[in-house]
Amino acid sequence: METSSEGSVEDGGGVPVPVSVPEAAVVGSDGAQAPQSVVIAPSGLSPSRAGDFMQCPLLYRFRVIDRLPEKPSEAATRGTLVHAVLERLFDAPAAERTAPRAKSLIPAQWDRLRESRPEIGELFADDPEGERLARWLAEAEQLVERWFTLEDPTRLEPAERELFVEAELESGLRLRGIIDRVDVAPTGEVRIVDYKTGKAPRPEFAEGALFQMKFYALVVWRLKGVVPRRLQLVYLGSGDVLTYDPVLADLERVERKLHALWEAIQRATESGDWRPRPTKLCGWCDHQAHCPEFGGTPPPYPLPVRAAESAAGEQGRMGPD
Numbered sequence: 569m570e571t572s573s574e575g576s577v578e579d580g581g582g583v584p585v586p587v588s589v590p591e592a593a594v595v596g597s598d599g600a601q602a603p604q605s606v607v608i609a610p611s612g613l614s615p616s617r618a619g620d621f622m623q624c625p626l627l628y629r630f631r632v633i634d635r636l637p638e639k640p641s642e643a644a645t646r647g648t649l650v651h652a653v654l655e656r657l658f659d660a661p662a663a664e665r666t667a668p669r670a671k672s673l674i675p676a677q678w679d680r681l682r683e684s685r686p687e688i689g690e691l692f693a694d695d696p697e698g699e700r701l702a703r704w705l706a707e708a709e710q711l712v713e714r715w716f717t718l719e720d721p722t723r724l725e726p727a728e729r730e731l732f733v734e735a736e737l738e739s740g741l742r743l744r745g746i747i748d749r750v751d752v753a754p755t756g757e758v759r760i761v762d763y764k765t766g767k768a769p770r771p772e773f774a775e776g777a778l779f780q781m782k783f784y785a786l787v788v789w790r791l792k793g794v795v796p797r798r799l800q801l802v803y804l805g806s807g808d809v810l811t812y813d814p815v816l817a818d819l820e821r822v823e824r825k826l827h828a829l830w831e832a833i834q835r836a837t838e839s840g841d842w843r844p845r846p847t848k849l850c851g852w853c854d855h856q857a858h859c860p861e862f863g864g865t866p867p868p869y870p871l872p873v874r875a876a877e878s879a880a881g882e883q884g885r886m887g888p889d
């Protein structure tokens with residue numbers, strides 16, 4: 569499960585690799601000493617962070633390297649809440665996995681979420697009467713209820729829920745993520761399921777949605793040597809289920825794509841050259857104040873930067889005599 573407007577858990581996109589912190593990272597632009605933070609270089613990929621880089625390299629930098637804070641959003645938080653409810657419902661015996669039971673889990677899961685992530689309290693700070701919160705909770709209920717029109721949890725016995733997976737490819741690239749649900753048939757066939765609280769994409773955008781699922785399928789294949797039989801996206805926002813039955817060639821293609829992406833990320837990490845790529849998705853970006861496309865200035869780059877010439881030299885290119 570990945571953090572997105574659909575709501576899921578952040579996985580950080582990489583095993584932290586502490587590096588030396590250059591002065592720029594600890595001294596503010598006004599010369600004041602800022603609290604020193606651990607600066608990390610990316611060391612692996614998750615579907616969310618791979619998606620960030622494909623959307624906008626600068627956004628990736630802000631999230632993974634600068635780790636700039638982002639405000640919680642109602643949509644993402646609702647997604648997290650709904651995911652928690654659907655996961656916990658499977659604690660109950662099969663016959664008791666009903667819609668009323670699922671909805672009854674919402675208040676306790678909401679309390680748990682607020683306790684574990686106090687910043688979520690900001691979301692409804694300006695709602696003293698609780699009207700907006702009540703609407704928001706009712707929307708979460710609707711999403712939970714819709715799930716029962718798409719799947720029947722009394723007939724499901726997940727092998728795994730909220731499964732953290734991590735695999736290292738032969739190249740050393742580490743892939744990781746959290747899978748909402750894994751079902752294993754008596755025949756041993758594996759189905760990977762992801763819940764989305766948004767609406768299903770139009771057919772021409774389905775490939776983008778499936779990327780995350782193929783990423784997980786690749787990780788499972790590399791870990792277990794088994795190609796999942798089915799990938800299933802359950803869209804609670806629109807009541808759609810999107811499925812795809814991958815073949816080995818799909819996973820090999822995704823692996824090649826991820827290697828290319830990772831090389832681009834490493835080049836940008838070393839050079840400090842993270843280009844903004846403005847799209848209509850900028851409207852959802854929390855970092856416009858730091859983005860040159862919106863008149864902002866990124867914070868000082870906190871990692872060591874390799875000069876372009878030396879990087880080229882190490883790659884064996886001929887320089888001028």
Ligand code: SF4
Nearest residue numbers: 624844845850853859
């Ligand atoms: S505002 Fe747009 S271009 Fe700028 S960092 Fe965010 S996504 Fe990238």
